[in-house]
Amino acid sequence: MTAADAPEDAREDVRKDARKDAREDPRKDVREQRLHPVTPLRRAWAPIAVLLGWAVHDMDQAQRQLAHLTGATLAIGLGVLVPTAALYGFLTWWFTHFAVTDTELRIRTGLFFRRTAHIRLDRLQAVDITQPLLARIIGVAKLKLDVVGTDKKDELAFLGEGDARALRAELLARAAGFAPESVRDVGEAPARELLRTPPRTLAVALLLTGAPWALLCAALVVPTLLWMATHNLWTVIATAVPMVGAAFTNSAGRYIKEYDWTVGESPDGLRIDHGLLDRVHETVPxxxxxxxxxxxxxxxxxxxxxxxxxxxxxxxxxxxxxxxxxxxxxxxxxxxxxxxxxxxxxxxxxxxxxxxxxxxxxxxxxxxxxxxxxxxxxxxxxxxxxxxxxxxxxxxxxxxxxxxxxxxxxxxxxxxxxxxxxxxxxxxxxxxxxxxxxxxxxxxxxxxxxxxxxxxxx
Amino acid sequence: METGAAGPTGTAGAAEAAGAEAAGAEGPIRATGESGPPDWVGLPPGLLRLRRLLLVLFLGPLALVVDIPLAVFAGPVWAAFAALPLAGIVWGWRMTGRNWRSWRYAERADDLLISRGVLWREETIVPYGRMQLVEVTSGPLERKYGLASLQLHTAAAATDATIPGLAPAEAERLRDRLTELGEARSAGL
Known part of the structure; x- marks a missing residue:
């Protein structure tokens, strides 16, 4: 089933307005805020990744092009690319606002095509705070509300770490039905730990699962057989890389993701925290x-x-x-x-x-x-x-x-x-x-x- | 072929219509009590007529297209192959009839029952409180035959509750009633 099959009422939870001039009339008590100023940098790696991908995909061509590259073209290229990317990043950040009202979280975004998402808090299914490794180093976090029908665009990335926690507490307090005057003072609900997975148990458990071993065997056997059959290095690499990748995500990747899995209980609901490099904090009311x-x-x-x-x-x-x-x-x-x-x-x-x-x-x-x-x-x-x-x-x-x-x-x-x-x-x-x-x-x-x-x- | 097929369509359609009317006669008394077997309501004959017409319109010309070149170029014995599409028509005729008869629904006090299928049977129960949306659709061909389909959506995408081939008035009555009951018993996720 695709998202398009989702029931109509569920879709109504996130009322989206992609019309160009859907200008909200912000009420006086609605405080509009911007995301954290590092946000424009979040897509900075994209052009580099594209270039790298192209270079890996077609090595001979890349080498030839590099040989032709003179200082002048390089300077011009960088002089155009970098400011354009910077300007784009800055403008998207500048035009993204969010506000919390008594009943909704409103996200207003878009430079040319305006888009307004109103997420109803009483239909809230879960709140996630995610911190990828880099974001942890810088001290920022993503906040995502799970409502039936929301998509990837409806996450707030990035917010300051403290702000994200405060916002989560506020959203949960509002969703729980606290009086509007007191929501900012309610603060984080205290959590009581119910379950914590020791790293040793997790490691042993993963070793006792069949899938990682099967994938590892496949990743070793299939490329070897292919090498014996074809003697073509590229074919072997092309099959080996995804297979090794799959074996990795199923073993070490899972360990990293599920490391220090903690389940807690609070008046706001269930809290699930996990991750070795990327930390994820989920709250299910x-x-x-x-x-x-x-x-x-x-x-x-x-x-x-x-x-x-x-x-x-x-x-x-x-x-x-x-x-x-x-x-x-x-x-x-x-x-x-x-x-x-x-x-x-x-x-x-x-x-x-x-x-x-x-x-x-x-x-x-x-x-x-x-x-x-x-x-x-x-x-x-x-x-x-x-x-x-x-x-x-x-x-x-x-x-x-x-x-x-x-x-x-x-x-x-x-x-x-x-x-x-x-x-x-x-x-x-x-x-x-x-x-x-x-x-x-x-x-x-x-x-x-x-x-x-x-x-x-x- | 048009004239040849029109006769059986007309008579069979009329026969089915008479049967459905006989079945529909006890339909209007819809007790909403929980106990006892549900009061099943079948579909009006329009859908069966439409499906049979489509079947004949599709397989009839196919028989001719297969038959004429074979008879002309390969000899009259080969023309027997035209029996295949004709057999298909006969088989499909019976199958559409069986399938049409298998479709039925019942409105109970708190939920809607839909039962269908001959070989692959399925019976669905949707409590009114779980209904998120009721949809009435009608394509161009369906409109021509005075038919409309009713579809219920719940928060689960796997819920497949569709009643095809209803009379438009009945579809609208059901939609309004279901919406009303759904609001009264709304339960959400």
Missing amino acids: PGRVQTVRFVQPLLWRRPGWVRVELHVAGSANSVLAPVAPRAHAEDVVARILPGVSVPKTAEFTPVPRRGRWCVPVWWRGYGVAVTDTVFAARQGLLERSIALVPHAKVQSVRLTQGPWERCWRVAALRLDTGANTTVTARLRDAGEAAELLRAQADRSRTGRRDAPPDRWMA
């Missing part, structure tokens, strides 16, 4: 989590570890904990989704035996459990996973049945949620599935009644 998924690769069974994923509408991050002991992870989930307990393995209803004709061997992995608060579906034999969706978060329920499935009187039940994830219970007995469908529709309708309000402090 209460009641925004749509689905939670426990994944347990085969070799994690002995130490009893799981990876926990969570899905929030409009958010890019989907990991709650890269690795955690199962009992501990369940406690954390119980804090995020109040009243939810993860069903034990014995509580799952297995699929009927005739399911083996539809999914041989793996049919044993499927199972379903329904509690007062969640619908849980289990799947997988070697890598086991459990997906949980609170009844209140189900958007629609579907029952599907293909011809072969009907032959064996089984059907699949699918629960769609707002984070564009679907929790599927496959191979249920047809009669049971029909009953589950009706019952789930009722539970989903009533489940919302005692859910906390969107403005959680109001």
Whole structure:
């Protein structure tokens, strides 16, 4: 599904105006601000990267061109390029404003094509503060609001580190429904640590995962075979570089990204901080989590570890904990989704035996459990996973049945949620599935009644 | 071919129409109680007529295009190949009928049920409170046949709740009712 398929109301959350003269009439109490003055430099590397890419792509040509380059042309080139780039950077910075009103964050940008984004705070799904390595050195940060329908352009990059934190606190306070006069004084909500991943555990866990090893083997074997077959250095390099890259992002890259993973709890919601080089601080307000998924690769069974994923509408991050002991992870989930307990393995209803004709061997992995608060579906034999969706978060329920499935009187039940994830219970007995469908529709309708309000402090 | 096909289309269409009217007769009494089986409503016959017409318009000329050169250049025996598109018409005729009959929907007190499909069956339930947007669309051909499609969107893009081939008045009535109920029971994400 693409962003274009996103529901209309969700798109309305970010009302965009790309018209040239959509001039906002800033009210007197709305304080318009500019981004941090280093912002124009953020794209300074782009022309250099283009030149480098061209040089690497076509080396002979590049060498010839370099030989022709005289001091004069170089000076002229630099004399034109540098001021133009500088002017462009300065102007984009100068024409970008943002303001926080009682209900919205407004971002006004664009030199020739004006663009105004109004982001409704009561529809806020998460707030991220990201600090790439360079930004950490300079002391600036990006701030991004996750609302269904926002895109990359709607992030505030860059703000001063302190400003970003203050702005996050203010936005969260407003979204929570504090009185407008007091929001600036509320400040950062205190956080209590729930879970921290020790670097050693993370490293061991990654070593016990299959994907990095498989990719590493592929990165070693495939180029060697290619070299024996073709003896063409360029072909080998062209295949080896992406494969090594993939192996790296899946092992060391993941380690760097998931280093020092901390999950905290505060009145503002869940806080997730992680990263060795690039630091990311994410805040998910209460009641925004749509689905939670426990994944347990085969070799994690002995130490009893799981990876926990969570899905929030409009958010890019989907990991709650890269690795955690199962009992501990369940406690954390119980804090995020109040009243939810993860069903034990014995509580799952297995699929009927005739399911083996539809999914041989793996049919044993499927199972379903329904509690007062969640619908849980289990799947997988070697890598086991459990997906949980609170009844209140189900958007629609579907029952599907293909011809072969009907032959064996089984059907699949699918629960769609707002984070564009679907929790599927496959191979249920047809009669049971029909009953589950009706019952789930009722539970989903009533489940919302005692859910906390969107403005959680109001 | 036009005259040859028009007869069956007309009679079959009329027969289906009569059947649908008989089914529709119990439609207007739409109890909204939770207990008991839902009151299913089928689709009006316009969609079936349109689909069958498209089928014949597409495969009929194909049969002629295959048949005439074969009969002229390869001999009359080869002309038997024209039976393939004709068989396609017969098969498609039955399939469109089965598919059309499989589509049905029911308005309950708190949710909308849509059921469809013969080989690949799907039944969808959308609580009114989750509806973000209700859309009524009608293409040029559909308009000519007095048809409109209703589509529901929820916050989940995977929700595929479409009812094709409704009468425009019914589509608008449903849209207004669903919007009204959706507002009354709105629940958001």
